[in-house]
Amino acid sequence: MLKFVNISQSFPDKFSSRIRKNSFDEIYHKLVKDKAKAQASRCSQCGIPLCHIHCPLNNNIPDWLKLAAEERLEEAFELSSSTNNLPEICGRICPQDKLCEGNCVIEKSGYGTVTIGSIEQYITDVAWEKGWIKNINIKQEKNKSVGIIGSGPAGLVAAEQLRIKGYQVTIYDRYDRSGGLLIYGIPNFKLEKEVVMNRTKRLEESGAVFKLNSEIGSTISFDDIGNKHDAILIATGVYKPKEINLNKNDLLNVVSALDFLIASNKKYLNNKVSEFDSGKLNSLNKNVLVVGGGDTAMDCVRTAVRQGAKSVKCLYRRDQDNIPGSQKEVQNALEEGVDFKWLTLPIEYIGNGKILKTKTANMQLGSIDESGRRHPEPVSGSEQMIDTDLIIEALGFEPENLPKMFDLEELTVTKSGTLKVDNKTMMTNISGVFAAGDIVRGASLVVWAIKDGRDVADQIHQYLEKDLKITEDNSKNRELDHA
Numbered sequence: 001m002l003k004f005v006n007i008s009q010s011f012p013d014k015f016s017s018r019i020r021k022n023s024f025d026e027i028y029h030k031l032v033k034d035k036a037k038a039q040a041s042r043c044s045q046c047g048i049p050l051c052h053i054h055c056p057l058n059n060n061i062p063d064w065l066k067l068a069a070e071e072r073l074e075e076a077f078e079l080s081s082s083t084n085n086l087p088e089i090c091g092r093i094c095p096q097d098k099l100c101e102g103n104c105v106i107e108k109s110g111y112g113t114v115t116i117g118s119i120e121q122y123i124t125d126v127a128w129e130k131g132w133i134k135n136i137n138i139k140q141e142k143n144k145s146v147g148i149i150g151s152g153p154a155g156l157v158a159a160e161q162l163r164i165k166g167y168q169v170t171i172y173d174r175y176d177r178s179g180g181l182l183i184y185g186i187p188n189f190k191l192e193k194e195v196v197m198n199r200t201k202r203l204e205e206s207g208a209v210f211k212l213n214s215e216i217g218s219t220i221s222f223d224d225i226g227n228k229h230d231a232i233l234i235a236t237g238v239y240k241p242k243e244i245n246l247n248k249n250d251l252l253n254v255v256s257a258l259d260f261l262i263a264s265n266k267k268y269l270n271n272k273v274s275e276f277d278s279g280k281l282n283s284l285n286k287n288v289l290v291v292g293g294g295d296t297a298m299d300c301v302r303t304a305v306r307q308g309a310k311s312v313k314c315l316y317r318r319d320q321d322n323i324p325g326s327q328k329e330v331q332n333a334l335e336e337g338v339d340f341k342w343l344t345l346p347i348e349y350i351g352n353g354k355i356l357k358t359k360t361a362n363m364q365l366g367s368i369d370e371s372g373r374r375h376p377e378p379v380s381g382s383e384q385m386i387d388t389d390l391i392i393e394a395l396g397f398e399p400e401n402l403p404k405m406f407d408l409e410e411l412t413v414t415k416s417g418t419l420k421v422d423n424k425t426m427m428t429n430i431s432g433v434f435a436a437g438d439i440v441r442g443a444s445l446v447v448w449a450i451k452d453g454r455d456v457a458d459q460i461h462q463y464l465e466k467d468l469k470i471t472e473d474n475s476k477n478r479e480l481d482h483a
């Protein structure tokens with residue numbers, strides 16, 4: 001260990017941008033054994049590991065890096081998976097520059113961070129190849145069942161943790177595939193769908209029941225599932241797009257980021273997608289404008305490139321230093337030919353029924369606003385016109401109106417519409433109904449959804465244990481009464 005002085009930092013190599021532009025495959029080459037071992041040995045094994053503190057799952061990073069450097073990969077896998085149910089997914093898509101790697105001590109001392117994410121991915125990819133990841137073996141199934149609404153990372157992880165404890169688990173999802181945003185939001189070039197499907201297949205083979213094409217609130221009522229289960233977890237994510245206040249009524253070629261990405265992912269998975277085939281959600285030969293500067297915007301611009309757009313521009317009202325997303329993703333987009341218009345805001349969509357041009361204004365950064373960043377203000381007289389065939393708005397997401405959707409008016413929500421839960425028990429104001437993931441936090445990250453899934457499973461277990469104990473005590477009392 002401590003080889004950071006002699007061994008330079010090296011991330012996995014990327015395929016050339018020429019190849020990437022024509023392919024939805026992941027853009028990184030897989031790590032090979034020697035490189036993974038060498039990179040892991042750069043860790044300085046610090047007494048207070050800041051990477052561990054800044055990982056939302058508090059992964060024992062220095063310990064599994066040491067095991068990987070010593071080629072003890074099975075032990076490294078056991079340790080890394082003891083705190084993380086989806087390490088191969090986090091290794092691929094966590095914004096490591098803002099979490100573990102961004103806080104690595106050798107990064108701070110100028111040597112370049114240990115490439116933690118790619119080593120975490122390597123360890124778990126090897127575990128799959130070698131067959132170390134087995135189905136869950138339940139010794140005695142409990143006579144209690146949990147209904148989970150939503151099969152995104154929060155729901156899947158809670159299901160796995162509850163299954164390990166022996167509960168019967170049924171997961172309901174409105175889509176035809178499980179995985180939530182892992183399957184239909186995040187593009188294949190960041191996270192190959194097979195990686196997600198391996199996890200859902202294992203969970204199914206471990207006895208979790210998936211009810212797909214089942215939207216709670218329309219296909220099945222909330223009451224129905226409430227009657228079927230001893231506890232309910234709501235893990236429905238946030239899906240309502242935030243909108244820009246422009247004249248887009250009746251304009252056919254303004255679409256939301258998620259509609260665009262879901263169509264592209266479904267098409268990739270060979271579903272029939274009529275709005276893609278009709279051209280509405282397809283960038284082929286178009287001048288595409290994406291509005292926004294987060295990771296969703298980066299996914300849209302890079303998808304548009306791969307769909308064969310004529311040109312792809314990204315408009316963001318702040319500068320590159322102030323983007324909400326990961327700089328790594330901006331770099332990838334730049335390499336793939338995306339034209340970034342920093343400090344630029346669309347102010348008018350021009351066209352009749354269909355946008356033909358977008359009027360934009362240049363912005364300058366003023367004083368710091370409530371988001372902690374400098375507030376963008378328009379520069380007068382800076383208007384420009386950009387030829388436009390398709391506008392994709394990627395401005396973030398809000399929760400849908402769950403009390404209305406579930407016909408459950410008593411369900412309490414916060415001002416922003418996320419579900420209100422008790423901080424400790426993660427239970428909503430309705431007894432036995434829990435919530436986790438983006439529907440509680442607002443749009444967040446996969447790693448936080450995993451943390452919530454693990455925590456809520458513990459809380460549901462405690463709730464059901466108590467319930468089990470009350471039932472047992474009641475039946476004992478009844479026996480005594482009869483005696």
Ligand SMILES: Cc1cc2nc3c(=O)[nH]c(=O)nc-3n(C[C@H](O)[C@H](O)[C@H](O)COP(=O)(O)OP(=O)(O)OC[C@H]3O[C@@H](n4cnc5c(N)ncnc54)[C@H](O)[C@@H]3O)c2cc1C
Pocket residue numbers: 093094095149150151152153154155172173174175179180181182185186190214215216217235236237238258261295296299405436437438439443444445446447449
């Ligand atoms: C385009 C995009 C890219 C992203 N990229 C990254 C990234 O690179 N790294 C990262 O860490 N995070 C990323 N995120 C964020 C991350 O995907 C989310 O934070 C995470 O998926 C939230 O997990 P969840 O389980 O709470 O919800 P979701 O993953 O949203 O899952 C919710 C599930 O609930 C289902 N559902 C909703 N309502 C109902 C209902 N009424 N009945 C039945 N089922 C229902 C949905 O169909 C869905 O399957 C990205 C998000 C987006 C939109």
Ligand code: SF4
Pocket residue numbers: 054055056057058059061084090091094096099100101116117120447
């Ligand atoms: S889960 Fe994410 S933040 Fe934690 S070690 Fe892995 S890549 Fe880093």
